[in-house]
Amino acid sequence: xxxxxxxxxxxxxxxxxRAADAAHTGxxxxxxxxxxKKSLNRALRLQKVRxxxxxxxxxxxxxxxxxxxxxxxxxxxVENEIVSNTLPRTTDMLAEWDAKGTEFPQxxxxxxxxxxxxxxxEAKLHTRLGSRLNxxxxxxxxxxxxxxxxxxxxxxVYQDQFEDLxxxxxxxxxxxxxxxxxxxLVAMDGWKKSDGKQPPFELREGIAEMLPATTETYVxxxxxxxxxDEDNLYKKDPWAIVYSSLHxxxxxxxxxxxxxxxxxxxxxxxxxxxPAFETVNFSEAFRDIDKxxxxxxxxxxxxxxSPKYTSGYFLNAVDMQKSVDGPELRPENERIYxxxxxxxxxxxxxxxxxxxxxxxxxxxxxxxxxxxxANLLLILVLLPFWTSLLVRTxxxxxxxxxEGVINDTLVWLGLVATDDRLALINNQTGxxxxxxxxxLPFMILPLYSVMQTIQPSYxxxxxxxxxxxxxxxxxxxxxxxxxxxxxxxxxxxxxxxxYYITPAIVxxxxxxxxxxxxxxxxxxxxNWGLGAALGAILLAAVLxxxxxxxxxxxxxxxxxx
Amino acid sequence: xxNTKSSDxxxxxxxxxxxxxxxxxxxxxxxxxxxxxxxxxxLGPSGSGKTTCLMMLAGxxxxxxxxxxxxxxxxxxxxxHKRGIGMVFxxxxxxxxxxxxxxxxxxxxxxxxGKSKREEKIMRTLDMVQMRDFAGRRPAQLSGGQQQRIALAxxxxxxxxxxxxxxxxxALDKQLRETLQFEITKLAHDxxxxxxxxxxxxxxxxxxxxxxxxxxxxxIQQLAPPDKLxxxxxxxxxAQFIGENNTLEGTVQDIRNGIAIVKLDSGELIDAKPVNVxxxxxxxxxxxxxxxxxxxxxxxxxxxxxxxxEVLEFIYMGDIFRTRLRVAxxxxxxxxxxxxxxxxxxxPGTQIEIGWLPEDCRALDA
Numbered sequence: 001x002x003x004x005x006x007x008x009x010x011x012x013x014x015x016x017x018r019a020a021d022a023a024h025t026g027x028x029x030x031x032x033x034x035x036x037k038k039s040l041n042r043a044l045r046l047q048k049v050r051x052x053x054x055x056x057x058x059x060x061x062x063x064x065x066x067x068x069x070x071x072x073x074x075x076x077x078v079e080n081e082i083v084s085n086t087l088p089r090t091t092d093m094l095a096e097w098d099a100k101g102t103e104f105p106q107x108x109x110x111x112x113x114x115x116x117x118x119x120x121x122e123a124k125l126h127t128r129l130g131s132r133l134n135x136x137x138x139x140x141x142x143x144x145x146x147x148x149x150x151x152x153x154x155x156x157v158y159q160d161q162f163e164d165l166x167x168x169x170x171x172x173x174x175x176x177x178x179x180x181x182x183x184x185l186v187a188m189d190g191w192k193k194s195d196g197k198q199p200p201f202e203l204r205e206g207i208a209e210m211l212p213a214t215t216e217t218y219v220x221x222x223x224x225x226x227x228x229d230e231d232n233l234y235k236k237d238p239w240a241i242v243y244s245s246l247h248x249x250x251x252x253x254x255x256x257x258x259x260x261x262x263x264x265x266x267x268x269x270x271x272x273x274x275p276a277f278e279t280v281n282f283s284e285a286f287r288d289i290d291k292x293x294x295x296x297x298x299x300x301x302x303x304x305x306s307p308k309y310t311s312g313y314f315l316n317a318v319d320m321q322k323s324v325d326g327p328e329l330r331p332e333n334e335r336i337y338x339x340x341x342x343x344x345x346x347x348x349x350x351x352x353x354x355x356x357x358x359x360x361x362x363x364x365x366x367x368x369x370x371x372x373x374a375n376l377l378l379i380l381v382l383l384p385f386w387t388s389l390l391v392r393t394x395x396x397x398x399x400x401x402x403e404g405v406i407n408d409t410l411v412w413l414g415l416v417a418t419d420d421r422l423a424l425i426n427n428q429t430g431x432x433x434x435x436x437x438x439x440l441p442f443m444i445l446p447l448y449s450v451m452q453t454i455q456p457s458y459x460x461x462x463x464x465x466x467x468x469x470x471x472x473x474x475x476x477x478x479x480x481x482x483x484x485x486x487x488x489x490x491x492x493x494x495x496x497x498x499y500y501i502t503p504a505i506v507x508x509x510x511x512x513x514x515x516x517x518x519x520x521x522x523x524x525x526x527n528w529g530l531g532a533a534l535g536a537i538l539l540a541a542v543l544x545x546x547x548x549x550x551x552x553x554x555x556x557x558x559x560x561x
Numbered sequence: 562x563x564n565t566k567s568s569d570x571x572x573x574x575x576x577x578x579x580x581x582x583x584x585x586x587x588x589x590x591x592x593x594x595x596x597x598x599x600x601x602x603x604l605g606p607s608g609s610g611k612t613t614c615l616m617m618l619a620g621x622x623x624x625x626x627x628x629x630x631x632x633x634x635x636x637x638x639x640x641x642h643k644r645g646i647g648m649v650f651x652x653x654x655x656x657x658x659x660x661x662x663x664x665x666x667x668x669x670x671x672x673x674x675g676k677s678k679r680e681e682k683i684m685r686t687l688d689m690v691q692m693r694d695f696a697g698r699r700p701a702q703l704s705g706g707q708q709q710r711i712a713l714a715x716x717x718x719x720x721x722x723x724x725x726x727x728x729x730x731x732a733l734d735k736q737l738r739e740t741l742q743f744e745i746t747k748l749a750h751d752x753x754x755x756x757x758x759x760x761x762x763x764x765x766x767x768x769x770x771x772x773x774x775x776x777x778x779x780x781i782q783q784l785a786p787p788d789k790l791x792x793x794x795x796x797x798x799x800a801q802f803i804g805e806n807n808t809l810e811g812t813v814q815d816i817r818n819g820i821a822i823v824k825l826d827s828g829e830l831i832d833a834k835p836v837n838v839x840x841x842x843x844x845x846x847x848x849x850x851x852x853x854x855x856x857x858x859x860x861x862x863x864x865x866x867x868x869x870x871e872v873l874e875f876i877y878m879g880d881i882f883r884t885r886l887r888v889a890x891x892x893x894x895x896x897x898x899x900x901x902x903x904x905x906x907x908x909p910g911t912q913i914e915i916g917w918l919p920e921d922c923r924a925l926d927a
Contacts, residue, residue: 460621461654463641465668466719472642475667479658 074539077532080310083302086129087116091306099303099324104294110282114154115217118241121148122224135527136312136322137301143292150289154280155240158247161277168266169243172236178263179218180204188234198226201233204261210254217245250274300324313533337534340514345541347432347513348496352443354436355492356485359443363484366444367451381444389438393505396434400424400506426508434506439495443488450484486553494542514538570594570630571755572618572723577627579613587613589779591627595757595772597722600749602758604766605776606802614776615725615759620644631723642671647716647724647754651731653708655700661687661711662696668719686718689748706737713745717752724749726758730765742769763803767791775799792850796837797925800848807849807894813838813924821924823847827889831866833922844927851883851897853921856913867916870894872907882906888915 028036084091089112097105120126130144162169169175176185180202187199201222208215221242225233250256250271259267286293304322305312312322319335320327329335362381366374384392399405402421410416424430454477462472500515507516514534521531549555572595579588588610595601603611616622617629620641628635636644656664665683674682687693690710700708709729716724726745730738746769749756760766766773767787775782775790775798783790783799794800797808811825813835821835823845833847855861856870873892874885881897884907888894896915898904907913 455652455654457650457652457654458656460619460641461648461650461715462656462667463621464619464644464646464648464725465715466642466645466671467667468642468671471671476656480656 073528073532074536075532076528077313077530077536078309078311079529080305080312081308082129082132083305084308086120086125087113087302089113090116090302094299094303094306097299097303099300102296104296104299107281107283110286110293113286114151114244114282115241117147117151118155118239119220119224121151122239123228131526133301133305135316135525135530136305137297139292140298140301143290143298147286147289147293152240154282154285155244157278157280159240159243161273162243162246162270165270165273166266168263169270170237172238173234174263174266175218175238175242176234178204178261178267179207179215185234191232191234193232198230198233201226206261210256210259211246211249212254213245213248213252214242217242244280246270247274247277247279313529314537316530317533317537337514337517340512340517341537341541343428344497344513344515344538347428347435347511348493350432351435351439351496352489352493354432355440355443356489358436359440359447359488360481360485363444363447363451366448367454368456378448381441384438384441389501390505392438393434393502396430396437396506397425400430400433425506426511428507428511430506430508431503431511431513434502435496435499438502439492442491442495446487446491447481447484450487451481454480482553486549490546490549493545497542498538569596571597571599571632572757573628573630574614574618575628575630577614577617577624577629579610579617579622580625586625586779588617588624591779591781593774593781593784595755597755598753600746600756600758600769600771602760602766602770602773603776604760604763604773604802607761609776610779611759611774611776612727615727615757618757619646619648619725645719645721645723647719647721649709649712649716649724649726649729651728653700653712655708655712655715657700659699660696661692661698661700661703664700664711665715665718668715672719682718686714689717690714690744705733706741709733709741710744713748717748717754721754723755723757726756728760729758731760731762738765745769767803775802777802793836794848794923794925797846797848797927800923800925805851805895805897807851807854807888809847809849809889809891809894810927811845811847813841813843813845815841820919821845823924825889829866829868829889831868831922832919833924834920836923837926838924845924846927847922847924849917849922851895852881853917854896854915855917856896856907856915858914858916861916862918865916865918867914870913870915872909872911872913874909875907877906886913886915 030036030039032039090109093109093112094105097109117126120129126144126148127141130141133144134141176188180188181204184199184202191198201219203215203219218238221239222233225231225236251274256264256267256271283294292298300323304324310322311327315322315327317337319330319338321330362377366377366381369377397404401407402423402425404424406424407416407421411418411421416422424433458476458480459472462476463469467475497513498515500513500519503511503513504516504519507513515538518531518534518538521527521534546555572593574591574593577588577591578586580586591610591614593614603614605611613622617624620636620639624637629637631644631646655661656667659667662683665686666679669679669682683696684693687696690713692707692710692714695703695707695711700711703711712729716726729745730741733741742765745756758766758769767790770787772784772786773790774784777798782802783795785793785795790799791804794803800806801808809823809825809831811823811831813821814824814830815822816835816838819835820832821838823831823833825831831847833845838845858867861867868888870886870888872884873887876883876885880900882900882904884896884898885892886894886896
C-alpha cells in the first residue's frame with residue numbers, strides 16, 4: 001500500500017488546479033500569461049494574411065470590374081447634376097418661382113437664363129442638357145439647340161452700341177488694359193505660345209467694386225478662353241455678354257466718376273452714353289427665338305429637375321412621372337414598364353417550370369446510368385454551351401418561323417393547314433421555347449449532381465417496405481432531389497429574368513423582356529439614368545425573390561454540386 | 562444438401578440460375594429450401610453470388626432460370642412491393658428527410674393503416690429495439706448502431722414473415738456488432754420470423770444462424786448447422802473458409818477400417834478420416850483444426866502417427882496461445898492451446914512431436 005500517499009497527492013493537486021480554474025473569473029490565459037484570445041489571434045494572423053493574399057487579386061478584380069461599375073450605374077439612376085451645373089443661375093432663381101401658378105417667370109429669370117445659356121453654348125453643354133430634359137418633356141432638345149444658335153444675337157445689341165460709341169471697345173487688348181492687373185499685362189506681353197501655359201488672368205485692383213457684373217462675366221470669359229479654348233486671352237475680343245454686363249454696371253448704382261486708372265476717359269464716356277442706349281427685354285427676346293419659352297411646362301420641367309438628385313428616373317421606371325404636384329401615374333397609353341416587368345417575371349417562371357419538366361427526367365437518366373454512358377450523355381447536355389448563343393438562337397429562328405422546319409413538318413404531317421401555320425416566333429412562344437432550350441443545362445447540372453448523391457438503395461428500401469414505384473419516387477426520391485430543383489430554379493430564373501439577346505432575336509414585340517428595354521436605353525436612347533433605374537428595380541426584384549426563397553425553402557437546401 | 566421439396570418449406574429456390582451478361586453465370590443451379598422460423602445465413606467471399614440470391618428473393622433481380630417460391634407460391638413475377646418481405650440494407654437506407662417515426666410509419670402508410678394503429682405499432686417496434694426516445698430524430702442525428710436498430714425496426718414494423726438482411730452490421734465496430742448480433746438473433750427467435758442473412762463474416766454466421774449456406778463460385782458448397790460446418794467441412798473450400806485450418810497435401814496410400822493412410826509430399830505418413838477420397842492413389846488435402854493438434858505424447862493413442870515439428874513462434878493471445886510450427890516442410894502450421902495453469906509455453910527453436918485423433922484430421926478433395 002505504499003502507492004496510496006502518491007495517489008492521494010496527485011488527486012489533491014488535480015483538485016487544486018480545478019479549484020484555481022473555477023476561482024479564476026477573468027479571460028482565459030495562455031501558458032505564458034497573455035490572454036488566450038490574444039495569443040490565438042496572433043497565431044491566426046499569419047493564416048489570415050496568407051488567405052487574403054490568395055484571394056486578393058480576384059477581390060480587386062471583382063471590385064474594379066464588377067462592384068464599381070454596378071455601383072456607378074446604380075448611382076446614375078438618381079444623379080441629376082447636369083441641370084444645376086448647366087443652368088446654375090436660372091435654377092437658383094427658379095427656387096423662388098411658383099411652379100404651380102399660371103405665371104411664367106419674370107424678366108430677372110430670363111436674364112439669368114441668357115447668362116447660363118450663353119456660357120453653356122460656348123461650352124457646347126446646352127445640347128446635352130436639352131437631350132436630358134427631352135426625356136421628360138418632348139421638344140426641349142430642339143428648343144435648346146435653337147436657342148443656342150441665336151443666343152449670341154441678344155447681347156449684340158449692346159456690343160454694337162458700345163462699339164459705335166468708341167472703337168476702343170472693339171478689341172481685346174483695350175478690354176484687358178481696363179480689366180487686368182499691370183503685372184499680368186507685363187507677363188502676357190512677353191508670352192508666346194511656345195512658352196507653354198499662359199499666366200493665369202489677374203484682375204485689376206478695385207475693378208470688381210466698380211464694375212461687379214462686368215468683372216464676374218469677364219472672369220468667366222477669361223477662364224474659359226485660357227483653360228477650355230487655350231487661346232491667347234490678351235488678343236481675344238470679348239463675347240457679346242460682356243457688353244451686356246458692362247451696360248448693366250454703367251446703368252446701375254455704382255459710379256465711375258472717381259475712376260482714374262487706364263481707359264478712364266473711355267469708361268466715363270460710355271457711362272454717360274449708356275442710359276440712352278437701346279435696351280433688350282430678355283423675356284421677349286427668348287420668346288422671339290421660340291414661343292415655348294413662354295410655355296409653363298418647359299419652366300415646370302426645368303424647376304422639377306433642378307435638384308442634384310432626382311427620383312424621376314425611378315418614377316419613370318414604374319410608369320409614373322414627376323410633376324410640380326409630386327409623383328403621378330402616367331396616362332394609360334404611356335405605361336409600358338409595369339407590363340414589361342410583369343411579363344418578364346411570368347415568362348421567367350414559365351421558362352423555369354419548363355426547364356424543371358424537361359430537365360428532371362434527363363437528370364434522372366444521367367444519375368442512374370453507368371458512368372461511361374452518363375458521361376457521354378452529359379456531353380450532349382453540355383454541347384449547347386460550346387455553341388455560340390447567337391448561333392443557337394438563330395437556329396431557333398430557322399426552326400420556328402412560319403416557313404420553318406417545324407411548321408413545314410406539321411403541314412407535311414397534315415396536322416396544320418398550310419394557310420394556317422402556327423406563329424411560333426416573334427412572340428412569347430418563341431422566347432419561351434428558345435430560352436428553355438438555352439437554359440436547360442443550368443437546370444440539369446445541379447439536378448444531376450444532387451441525384452448522384454441519392455443512393456439507389458433508398459428506392460429499393462421503399463419498395464421492399466411496400467411502396468409502388470410511384471410512391472417510392474414521390475415520397476422518397478423526389479423530396480431528396482428538391483435541393484437540386486431549388487438550385488436549378490434559382491440559377492435558371494435569375495439568368496432568365498436578365499436575359500436579353502434571345503428575347504431580342506426571337507421575341508418580336510410581345511416576347512421581349514425588361515432587359516431589352518434596358519439595353520435600348522443604354523445603347524440607343526442613351527437615357528442611362530432610366531436604364532440604371534430599371535436595372536436597379538430588376539436587381540431588387542431578384543434579391544427579393546431570393547430572400548423569399550430563403551424564407552420558404554431555405555437557402556441551405558440549395559446544392560450546386 | 563436440402564434440395565428436396567419438403568412440405569414445410571417456406572422459402573424455396575429451385576434450380577435457380579442468374580446471369581448478368583449472358584456469358585457467365587453468377588448463380589449456378591441453386592437449390593435451397595428453408596422452413597418457417599429458420600435463421601439462415603448465406604456466407605461467402607465477395608462475388609460468390611450470395612447477395613445476388615438475396616436480391617432475387619427480394620425481387621430487385623430476376624432469376625434467369627428457375628423458380629423461387631415463397632410459402633408455396635412462385636414469386637418470380639411478383640414485384641418487390643407486393644412480396645411483403647422486410648429488408649435491412651448494409652448502408653441502412655433510412656430516408657434522410659424523414660424522422661425515425663416517419664421512417665417506421667412509411668411501410669404502414671403505404672398499407673393504408675389508420676393513424677392510431679400506426680402509432681401504436683411504431684412505438685411497440687421502437688420498444689423492441691430500445692429506441693423509443695429517438696422517435697423524433699432524423700437519421701443523421703443517430704450513431705451507426707442506432708441507425709441500424711431503426712433500419713431493423715423499419716423492416717419489422719409491418720410484421721413480415723420473412724426478413725432479409727444484407728450485411729447489416731458490416732459498417733459497425735466489433736463491440737457494437739457483437740451486441741447487435743445477439744439482439745437480432747433474439748428478436749428473430751422471439752418473433753418467430755424467418756431470416757435470410759447475408760454476410761462475409763464467418764463469426765457472425767456461426768454465432769447467429771440455425772444453418773449456414775457457404776457460397777463460392779455461384780454454388781452452395783455446404784449447407785449445415787454451424788457446428789457441423791466447422792467440425793465436419795465437406796470440402797477444402799469450406800474447411801479453409803470457416804475458421805482457422807491447417808492443410809497438408811499428399812496422396813492416399815491406403816484406406817482401411819474407415820481410416821485413410823496419407824503419404825504427405827514430404828514423405829511422412831499420417832492417418833486421416835476419408836471424406837472426399839475413396840481409393841488409394843488419389844491426391845488429397847488433409848485438414849486439421851489448430852485446436853485439435855496435440856503435442857503431449859501421453860494424450861495421444863499408442864499407435865497414432867506423429868510428425869516432427871519445430872516451434873517457430875509463440876504468440877500470447879490472452880485466452881489462448883497460438884504457436885506457429887514448421888511441419889512437413891511447411892512453416893505455416895498453427896496450433897492453439899488454451900491458457901490453462903498447467904499449459905506449457907513452447908519456446909521457439911524447440912523440437913516437438915505432434916499428433917491428432919484420426920477423426921479430427923479430414924482427408925478432403927485436392
